[in-house]
Amino acid sequence: MRPYLLQALLFITLFCSFTFKKNEKPIYNSKIRTEVNRDSIIEYAKKYLDTPYKYAGSDPKKGFDCSGFVSYVFKNFGMTLPRSSGSYKNLGKALKPEDFKVGDILVFYGYKDRTVVGHLGIICEANGMHSKFIHASSGKAQKVTITALDTEHYTKRFYKCIDVLSE
Template sequence: MKLILCILTALSFFPSSSKNTEKVVPQKTVQRTIVKTQTAIDRDSIVAYAKNYLGTPYLYAGNDPKKGFDCSGFVSYVFKHFDVSLPRSSGSYKNLGTPVAPEDFKVGDILVFYGYKDKTVVGHLGIICEANGMQSKFIHSSSGKVKSVTITSLETEHYTKRFYKCINVL
């Protein structure tokens, strides 16, 4: 197919060899569509997909958008859509991924937080949707006042105090 397109394109630039004195009308340029092969997951696509679930109710142990999400259910559900398999329990993130310094936070990185009752156990997760170091915003399924998938600033005291690490899983 590509060879035929190349030949047709090349032929369109050469005038006809006949001795006809008619005006030569240039042929239409052949449009080729270049298909970009995706080798890495587009981080913005992860966030755009996650935002589809804003307002989905919080449900303990939930991982179904029709019923609700808990934090790890939401994170694993979003990444599964991009063929990235992640643990279903927030506690499993304690030793997972490559840690990222605040100045290197990127959209699509995962924020890992200690629980609000126990500062030694991982208890919450979110996905960075606006990267700006410790002022980043993240999307997560909150069991707090909102009780749904929402976007929150990392700089709020509740989350700054509980921040454990940021990880890159891509």
């Protein structure tokens, strides 16, 4: 009978160690997020370079679309962002190019309709309108890639840049 008692005690100990966790809370202090996580966000996003583009995708094993990629990356840092690129049209305050920072989100109109938001990316090298951004491209690349903002295709479609980390 004792071996069963020992097994039961071991099971309860293991069960409790996996189910009862410390009362950890995510850091929401914008100063800490701004200083610490901007580079971490890009480092994390770059892990998914070359992940295939997939319409409505938000899973690195299957592929990403642009908003799926952005929301997936920020979710890793405890932030819930809209899953649809159109939801970014009225989100945040537009930044001036000289205020662009790594980790800010670039918002673009669709390539056919300049009234509808159709694409998103995350700034990975901040330099105003000469910044570079990481995004899930449905264009020629068909994958998560890094692109210069000052290419004609994107400067014509640029709508705004927003800072979701300092809000």
